Amino acid sequence: MSAAPPTDLVPVTIDGQEIAVPKGTNVIEAARRVGVDVPFYCYHPKLSVVGNCRMCLVELGQPAVDPATKAPVMDPVTGRQRINWIPRPQIGCATSVTPGLHVRTQTPQIKACREGVMEFLLINHPLDCPICDQAGECKLQEQATGYGRGYSRFIEQKNVKPKRTQLGPRVMLDDERCILCSRCIRFCKEIAKDDVLGFTDRGSYSTLTCYPGRQLTNNYSLNTVDLCPVGALTSTDFRFKMRVWFLKQTPGIDPESSAGANTVVWSREGVIYRITPRENDAVNDAWMADSGRELYKQVRAPGRLAGVRVAGTPATLDAAVARAGELFRAAAGRVAVVGSGRSSVEEQWLTRRLAEALQAPAYLVSRVGEGDGLLVSADRNPNVRGALVTGLLRALPAQRLDELAAAIDAGRVTTVVSVGEDLAAAGLTPAQLAKVQVVHLGTAESPTSQAAAVLLPALTVFEKAGCFVNQQFRLQRFQRAVPGPAGTHDDLESLARLIGAAGGAAAPADLAGVWCELAAAVPALAGRTFTSVPDLGLPLDPAPFAGLPFVEGPGLHFTPARA
C-alpha cells in the first residue's frame, strides 16, 4: 500500500512510470530516479542552467482538462485522462516538474532530435579519438554510441581553430574539440569567482578563450578539466600520460586542509597518475583545489624514506624497535610524543596509546594558513579534530612546539617520539634537536630524519587506509591507492611495535583491530567498524568541542560555529 506523498513531492509520469519527486526537481533528475537516461552536455547539477546543447530535449505534456468545467478529459480508447502534448520538444534541464507533468523520452521525434544534435556536434569536431586524451571518458564518444546515427553525411571542410592554447599554468585548450557548452565559463564565474573565460567570435567559429591579458590561474582551474565533457580542456600534468581505462580508482580524502574534499586517486600498477574530486554534496560538491591534486607527487619524490635506520645505519624493524625500547627505558619519565594532525584517526589512537604507555605528554604540530573560503581551509592539517575525538589532544595545538623546546632546554625531556612530523620545521633548533634522542616515523628526509636515533619509514596518505575528521566533524574514510615502496612499514604496525617496546599492553597493528578499540573507547564511534563508515562520511557530534577556538573561516558547506 502506498501512503499519500508529502506536500513537497510532485507526481510526474516519465515514459509511463509514475514517481513523486521533490518540487523544483528538473526533468533530467526526475528521469534519473526512474532509471530513464536523458543525455546532456551543458547541464551540470552544480552550475546554472543555460540550455545550449539541446541534447536533453524531451516531449512534455499535461493531463487535459475541460477549460470550462475543469473536469478531466478522458480518452475514449484508453479510458484514461488524455494528455495534451506540447508539439515542440522542450529541454529537460530547464524544466522543473509540475504536478501531473508527463514526459516522453523514447518517441521518434526525440530520437531524431538526439541524432540531430549528435550529428551537429560531430561535424566540426575532430574524429580522432585514438589520439585524443579524453578517449574513454568522453561524453561525445559515449552519447554518439548511444544516441547517434553511426554515420556522417558531412563532406565539407571542418572548421579550423587553435589546437594548443595554454589557458593557464595547469590547463590546456584544444578549441577544435570544444563543443561550446560553457560549463568551464560558468564554473569560473559562479564557483571559483574568477570570471576569466569567455567566447570570442560567433556562430560555429565561436572560440573559448581567456579575457585579454588574463590567465586561468586560480587554484580551482583543474575543475574545468573535470567538467569539460569532451577533450577540449586537459590537464597539462596528466594529458597524454595514461589512458584512463587502465587506471584504478580509489576513494581518497584531500589531505591539504581540514576541508577534507573527497577525491578519487587514479593509479596503475602502483603508480598514481592523477587525483580528481569525488562528489559529496555535504562537503565539496564536485570540486577540489588544484593544490590538492599534486600531492601524490610526494609518493615518488626524491628523498622518500624507504629503509629502517638505527643511528643512521640501515637496520631491521626488530632491531629498531629494540633500540627504541632501550631509549624509552633509559629516558623513563623524560619522553615526549609529538603526534600529527596529518595522521589518521587510527594512527592518532595508537599515538595516544603510545603516549600513555610512556606516561609522556603528547603534542601536535599546528599548521595554519589563509582559508580561501571554498575548499582550502585555514587549518592545513586534515585531522586535528581526529586528535580531539581520539583523546590524543584535549585542546587545540599551539602554533609552535615552544613548550617542548623549553622542556628540552630544561632537561625534562631527553627522548622525543615524532610521528610524522619534522621537529625542526615545528620550531626546535638544531641545538635542541641534538640534545634529544629522536624516534621518528617519517616519509621524507628532513633534519629530524637525519638526526633520528631510530628511523621508521612510513607511508603517505595514498599508501594506507584510514579516516580523517574534517572541519565539519565529519569522519571520512580514505582507502589505499598504491602500495608503499619496498622498505617502508605501515604506520599502525610501527606504532603497535613501539607501544610494545614502551611496555604498554599489546596494541592492534591493523585497522580492524584499532577500530575494535576505538568502538569500545570512543563514545562517538561506539559500535562502528572501519568498513561501516559510509562512503560519504559519518557526521560526528561537535558539541563536546564546542568551546574550542577553531581557526577555520566560512567555506563551501561550512559555517564556523562562533561563540
Add this chain to the structure above:
Amino acid sequence: MPAPAERRIIFKHIDEPGYTPDLACYLRHGGYAILRKALAMAPAAIIDEVKKSGLRGRGGAGFGCGLKWSLVDRKSGKPIYLVVNADESEPGTFKDRYIIHQDPHQLLEGIMVSSWANNVRQAYIYIRGEFPHGARILEKAIAEARAANLVGPNVLGSGYSCEIYVHRGAGAYICGEETGLIESLEGKRPYPRIKPPYFPAVLGLYQCPTIVNNVETLCHVKHIVDVGGEEFAKIGTPGNTGTRVLCVSGHVRRPGYFEFEVGRITLGQLLHEVCGGPLPGRTFKAIIPGGSSAKVLRWGETFTLKNKDGSTRTLAVEDIPMDFDTLAACGTMGGSGGVIVMDDSVNMVEALANINAFYAHESCGQCTPCREGSLWMKKITTRMVHGQARAEDGALLLGVADQIAGRTICAFGEACSWPTQSFLAKFGDEFRAYPGTKATPRPESVPLA
C-alpha cells in the same frame, strides 16, 4: 510621392518636401499634442485602447501589442522597462530607419505615450550598430525634447518623469531577438535567454519586467491614442488592423517602401500596380513576403485555405492579401514587412546560398543546432555554386534544416531553416539539377545502415 493605393499614417511625412527631423518642424505639424492628451488619460485606459485597437507587433512575429502589455508583471515592485527594438536587421526590411531618420519625434512621442501607459520610468532605444547616423539623430531629438520638457523629469508639468536612452548595438542580427537584445543592453554577449523562465514581461532587463516593442509598433500606439482603439480597429481588416509599411526590394520596376491598410492590398496589386510589375522581358519567379526568414512563395502557385465555416477556397499567390493571418495560412509570414522579389533571372540555388551565408554569419553560436546547422547549410550551398553540387545535396540540405527548426533556444533556428525548407519544397528541381551535379553520390556519404 505616395502611391494611390497607399494610406500613410506612420509614413505621413516621410519624403515630404520641407519636412525636417527637428522638434520645431514636428511641433508645427501638431507634434506632442497626443502626449498631452495621453498624460490626461489614466494609464489603464490607454492600455485598454491599445487592446481594443487589435494592434499587432510590426517586428516580425505579429504578437498582439495589448496582450504583450497585459502580460507585464506589475506586482513585482520592480521597475518596468520599455525597450525599443530599433535593431532593424532583417534582410529586405528598411522601414524603421526612415522613421528614425526623417521623423524621430514621432517615435519619441510613441515611446512617451507607451511609457506613461505602462508606468515606465526608463526607456531604451536599442539601435543597430550599422545605423550611426540614426543614433545621432535620435540623440539630438531626445536632447531637443528634453529641453522642451517633453522627455525627462516632470513631463509637461504632469509630475510624470521618464528618461529615454539610446544604446547602439555592435552589429549583430541576433540583437534583434528580444532576449538577446536585453543581454546586449546589459553589456553581455547577446545570447538569447531560455524561455521559460526568462520571459521579458517578468524577467527582462536587469531581471525586471520589460516590454520590448518595435519602432513602427510604438508609432502606432501614438495614433491609437489619437483616434481611439475602436476607430483604429476599423483601419485594415478584422484581426489585422491598422496600416503597415511594406518594403519591396528586388526585381520590380519601382521598389521602395509603401504604407497600406493591413490586408487591403494583395501581393499582385502590390507588385504590379504599386511597384510597376517585373523588369522588361522578365517574369516573376519567387517572392519572400516578410523578410529573408519568411518562407518563399512561388509565383503561380495556389493555396487551398479553410474558411471559418469549414469550407475551403482556392487562393492564387497574387491574390494573397498582405496581412498576418492569410500569409500564415499560406505557410509563410508577414514578418517584418520586407518583400523580396526574384524574377526568372534568379537561380534559386544561388539565392539560397546568399541567404545561408547571411544566417551562418549571424548565428550567435550559443545552441548547437543553429550554430552548426546554419554553417553546414552555408557550406553545402557554397560548394554547390562552386561546381561541386551533388544530386543528393537538396535532400541533405532539407535534412539539416529539419534538424534545426523547433529545437533551438530562440526563433533564429526557424529563421535560418525556413528559407532552406521552403526553397527545397518549392524549387527542389533546381537543386537536383544544378550544374555540376555528379550522377553518383560519393561513397563515404552513403548511409551504412
